[in-house]
Amino acid sequence: MCGIVGYIGENDALPILIDGLKRLEYRGYDSSGIAVCDGDKVFSVKAVGKIAELEKKINEKNPLNPPFEGGQKITLLPKEGEGGFNIGIAHTRWATHGAPTEINAHPHHDCTGKIWLVHNGIIENYQQLKNHLLEKGHKFISETDTEVIAHLLEDLYDDNITETLKKVLKLVKGTYGLVAFHNDEPNKILVAKEGSPLVIGLGENETIIASDVSAILRYTKQVIYLDDGEIAEIKGDGIKIYDANDSEVDKKVNEIEWDMTQAEKQGYPHFMLKEIFEQPETIINSMRGRYIVEEGKAKLGGLDNIADKIRDIEKIIIVACGTAKHAGLVGEYMLEEYAGIPTEIEYASEFRYRQPVIDKKTAVLVLSQSGETADTLAALKEAKGKGVLTLGIVNVVGSSIARETDAGVYNHIGPEIAVASTKAFTSQLTILALLTVLLGRQRNMSLVTGKRIIEELQVLPEKIKKILDTNENIKKISEKYFSMKNFAYLGRKYNNPVAQEGALKLKEISYIHAEGFAGGEMKHGPIAMIDENFPSFFISPRDSVYEKNISNMQEIKARNGKIIAIATEGDEKIKETANDVIYIPKSLEMLTPILASIPLQLFAYHVAVLKGLDVDKPRNLAKSVTVE
Ligand code: M6R
Numbered sequence: 001m002c003g004i005v006g007y008i009g010e011n012d013a014l015p016i017l018i019d020g021l022k023r024l025e026y027r028g029y030d031s032s033g034i035a036v037c038d039g040d041k042v043f044s045v046k047a048v049g050k051i052a053e054l055e056k057k058i059n060e061k062n063p064l065n066p067p068f069e070g071g072q073k074i075t076l077l078p079k080e081g082e083g084g085f086n087i088g089i090a091h092t093r094w095a096t097h098g099a100p101t102e103i104n105a106h107p108h109h110d111c112t113g114k115i116w117l118v119h120n121g122i123i124e125n126y127q128q129l130k131n132h133l134l135e136k137g138h139k140f141i142s143e144t145d146t147e148v149i150a151h152l153l154e155d156l157y158d159d160n161i162t163e164t165l166k167k168v169l170k171l172v173k174g175t176y177g178l179v180a181f182h183n184d185e186p187n188k189i190l191v192a193k194e195g196s197p198l199v200i201g202l203g204e205n206e207t208i209i210a211s212d213v214s215a216i217l218r219y220t221k222q223v224i225y226l227d228d229g230e231i232a233e234i235k236g237d238g239i240k241i242y243d244a245n246d247s248e249v250d251k252k253v254n255e256i257e258w259d260m261t262q263a264e265k266q267g268y269p270h271f272m273l274k275e276i277f278e279q280p281e282t283i284i285n286s287m288r289g290r291y292i293v294e295e296g297k298a299k300l301g302g303l304d305n306i307a308d309k310i311r312d313i314e315k316i317i318i319v320a321c322g323t324a325k326h327a328g329l330v331g332e333y334m335l336e337e338y339a340g341i342p343t344e345i346e347y348a349s350e351f352r353y354r355q356p357v358i359d360k361k362t363a364v365l366v367l368s369q370s371g372e373t374a375d376t377l378a379a380l381k382e383a384k385g386k387g388v389l390t391l392g393i394v395n396v397v398g399s400s401i402a403r404e405t406d407a408g409v410y411n412h413i414g415p416e417i418a419v420a421s422t423k424a425f426t427s428q429l430t431i432l433a434l435l436t437v438l439l440g441r442q443r444n445m446s447l448v449t450g451k452r453i454i455e456e457l458q459v460l461p462e463k464i465k466k467i468l469d470t471n472e473n474i475k476k477i478s479e480k481y482f483s484m485k486n487f488a489y490l491g492r493k494y495n496n497p498v499a500q501e502g503a504l505k506l507k508e509i510s511y512i513h514a515e516g517f518a519g520g521e522m523k524h525g526p527i528a529m530i531d532e533n534f535p536s537f538f539i540s541p542r543d544s545v546y547e548k549n550i551s552n553m554q555e556i557k558a559r560n561g562k563i564i565a566i567a568t569e570g571d572e573k574i575k576e577t578a579n580d581v582i583y584i585p586k587s588l589e590m591l592t593p594i595l596a597s598i599p600l601q602l603f604a605y606h607v608a609v610l611k612g613l614d615v616d617k618p619r620n621l622a623k624s625v626t627v628e
Contacts, residue, residue, distance in 0.1 A: 002106075002120045002622075003027040003092040004198065005215050006179035008189040008234055009206020013088030014058070016208065020215035021051050021090050023263060026271070026417050026616060026623045027212060029092055030100035034058070035107040035116045036088035037183050042116060046105040050617075051092065085236040087189050089179050091118035094622040097126070098143030108147040110154035111139050114183040115161070117153075119146040120211055121175030121196040122627055129171065149178065161185050162233045165192060166246060169231065175374070175627070179209050188235045193226040196626050197372045197400055200224040200232060200239065202253065207234050212624070213256050213396075214263045214415055221256040225398045254398055262414035270615045272418035272509070276601050277468055279423050280461035282413035283594070286427040287457060290434055296450025298438040300431075306407045309389050311442050314361035318345040319379045321625065323421040323504060324367040327428035329497035330593045331365075334432055338449065338590065339440035348379040349628075356382075363389040369416055369424035370624040371399025378628075380404050393431050395424055409435070418616045419623050420509050422601045425501060426464075426594045433457060433591060456588040460595070463585040467598045470582065474599050477564060477580050478606035484535055487514040488561075489600070490522060491539035492548055498539050498593045502600030509608040509618045519545070519552045527555065535562040537603075538578065539596045542568040543589040553577045564603075566596050 003024025007013040013036050021032055032054045033046030047054040091106035098104040106118040123129070126145035129152060134140065138151040152168045153161065161182040169176075175195030181188070191198055191209050201208040201216035201223050208216050216223060226232060229244030243249050268274035291298045303310060316335055318328035328345040335343040346356075348366070352375060358364070364383035368376045371394040380401060383390050392408030394401050395416065402408060411427040433453060441450050481487075487506060491499035500516030507514045517526055519538070530536070536556050540549035550573075553563055557577055565578035568586050575581055582603075584595040608615045 002094050002211070003215070004118050004120055004177055004179055004209070004211040005090040006118070006189055006191065006209035007088045007206065008085050008236065009203065010085065010236075011206055013086045016219070017088050017090035018051065018055060018058075019218065020208065020210055021054070021092050023214045024092055024210065024212055025051050026419060027092065027094070029617050029622075030095050031102065031105035032090070032092040033105040033107055034088060034090040035109070036086075037116070037181055037186055042109075042113065042183055044107060044109075044116070046102045048100055048102055048105070085187060087181050087186060089116060089118045089181065089189070096122055096627055097145045104142045104144050106146060108142060108144060108150050110150040112154060115150050115153045115157070115180065116183070117146070117150055117178060117180035119149060120177040120626060121194070123148060123172055123176065124174035125172065126174075145174075153180070153182075157182075162188070162190060162231070165190050166231060166242070169194075177211055188233055191226065191232040191234065193230055194228050195374070195377070198226045199398070200226065200234070205236075207239065209234070213258065214417070217256060217258060217260050217263060222253050223256055223398070224251045224253055225403070227403075257397060258414055263417065270418065270605070272420055272422060272605055272615050275416055275418055275423045276598065276605065278413070279426050279598065280464045280468070282411075282423045282427050283430050283461050283464065285412040286430045287434065288412070291437070291454045291457070293451060293454050293458070296437070296447040296454060297441050298434040298454070300409050300434060300438055302409045303391070303407050303438070306389065310363070310439065312361060313341060313363045313389070313439070315359075316341055316343045316363050316365055317351075317356070317358065317383075318343065318365045318367065319348045319351045319376060319383070320345075320367040321348050321373050321375050323425050323501060324369060324376075324428060326497045326501040326504070327425050327432065328365075328367050329500070330429055330494055331432035331435075333494050334436040334590050335439065338436045338445060338453070340443050341439060348373065348375040351379040352382050358383065358386050358388050360388060363391055365391045365393070366401055366405065367393045367428050368399075368401050369395045369411070369421055371396040371401040372624045372626050373401070374626050374628050377401055377404065393428055395427070417623070419618055419621050420505055420601075420604070420615075425597060429591075429594045430457065430460070436590075453588060453590070456591050460587070460591065463587060463595055464598060467584055467595060470599070471602055474582060474602045475606045477582065478603050478610060480580070481535055481562075481564070482510075482607045482610040484533060485513060486529065486534045487512060488522070488526065488530070488534065488536040489514060489516040489539070490519045490536055490549075490552060491516075491596075492519040492545040493543070494590055494593050495539040495541070495596055498596045498600070499537070501597055502537055502539070502604070505601055505604035506607060508621060509604055509615055510611055510613060511619070512607065519549055522552055523555060527559065530556055530559045530561040532560040532562065535564060537600065538563055538565045540565055540567055540574065541584065541592045541596060542571060542586065543592060550574070550577060566599055
């Protein structure tokens with residue numbers, strides 16, 4: 001949830017750290033801080049709020065002239081003759097222990113002010129460790145769990161910070177992505193990982209460490225992904241990585257496939273709008289090379305090496321959180337109707353703590369855009385512990401979930417930066433449809449049905465473009481409704497999850513209360529809330545439950561509720577009941593969620609903009625939820 005950047009190299013650390021923080025700001029943004037070491041003193045600044053606040057404070061405190069405006073060179077290089085490297089660490093925080101204040105912002109340091117570190121994750125036994133250190137006379141400044149690591153390092157320091165860190169991490173329980181340095185050893189920076197992502201970028205005469213590749217992309221595409229339990233000692237002349245048993249390990253260097261332009265707004269006012277408009281292309285990228293139309297078959301390369309095992313699957317449990325969970329719900333309908341495989345969907349946060357009864361013919365499929373969601377990762381580990389086949393649909397290559405699953409499929413949609421997930425959702429649905437074809441054709445699905453699904457998938461990008469062309473109409477509708485305090489979203493069958501997803505989009509970026517319901521459930525309670533100030537979205541394309549939807553709309557109308565309908569092009573009848581209609585092209589019923597979700601994304605976007613809110617970085621949220 002928080003973002004980490006670390007630097008060691010021949011260039012000036014500060015501009016690189018600030019640039020990295022800006023690129024990670026979407027991960028957590030209630031406070032931030034930097035610490036740069038020149039082998040003599042440490043220059044540290046922290047600020048509450050966005051990175052812009054941190055930049056302002058750096059200008060106030062910066063001993064240098066001209067003031068730092070971002071981008072230009074800052075000379076904090078090691079003193080001549082010392083042969084050291086420029087070192088710095090930076091952090092953007094999403095508060096867990098202690099309020100978002102300057103004091104609680106990272107980096108944290110020990111009593112001497114020589115040991116500095118930034119940390120993502122949670123130290124579960126911090127109180128016990130803190131009590132022990134307090135008894136020994138250590139002075140704590142913050143309320144954070146992180147600070148305890150700095151004092152432990154100080155307490156056990158034996159003139160070699162690498163060896164000290166190894167000892168400290170044996171005492172710590174919990175999760176961490178950690179970057180630290182000691183001012184007395186200014187030629188090295190230390191990195192450690194347990195349950196929280198960290199990537200080491202290998203540049204020319206410099207190494208950039210980050211919790212997310214987007215902070216590294218500008219400098220290098222060569223990266224090493226650290227595994228849990230590993231500690232890296234990075235010096236100007238090389239990197240040594242140790243595993244949990246203290247044995248030195250040889251790590252593979254990977255090439256990042258994303259590029260910088262994908263991580264920028266490219267003229268759009270917000271990442272969310274850019275990502276919504278990217279969907280015709282991201283759907284193509286999610287499908288490219290993954291089907292054979294004439295044979296009505298899907299081929300997912302990432303599952304090739306477990307081809308025999310997937311033939312034997314008798315049940316699937318899909319596990320995910322948030323938007324990915326809604327995609328999984330659509331997947332459940334697809335897999336049962338078309339592949340004939342009994343499928344369950346479950347919140348990862350629940351799955352991990354109950355005792356699911358899973359037999360060996362069950363596969364657990366996890367969905368995650370980031371590949372780092374703590375609950376999903378823990379659920380995956382729980383499933384692995386039971387010895388079942390684990391599969392993933394993940395966007396971030398090399399992420400923890402991607403590496404932990406037995407096999408999987410990447411989304412190939414580039415980085416999703418806006419906190420509100422949009423293009424990942426439609427890509428997950430696309431891949432679930434391909435998976436349905438793959439598994440279905442191994443079972444009872446006919447060639448004709450397989451072909452029909454693939455042909456419909458192929459024309460989706462054009463249909464999405466048509467919906468995006470109606471953006472102005474959707475904006476006008478949002479202008480009519482944006483002052484409402486409550487919304488209901490209703491849909492049946494494949495569009496029940498779309499209703500839930502539409503409500504989630506609205507509440508997370510506009511802070512308006514919105515609930516998604518299965519259309520048939522309304523009369524069992526929620527309809528009591530309906531009046532003229534409580535509008536309902538109905539996702540009611542011409543499908544097998546169309547007439548049922550119309551009846552539910554009548555029930556709302558009879559209680560003076562306003563209705564906005566998502567309907568199939570050419571459906572004039574719906575105008576008799578709905579106050580406003582947004583049309584989508586006709587498609588196969590199982591694929592309508594991919595189309596129907598797009599107007600809901602745009603509606604939520606426009607409402608948030610009209611309310612003057614920070615669309616890409618809504619309050620209290622973070623892009624990747626790496627804590628429980
Ligand atoms: O990275 P993941 O797909 O695992 O993330 C899961 C949820 O945290 C995520 O979908 C969240 O609900 C989004 N903010 C929704 O827009």
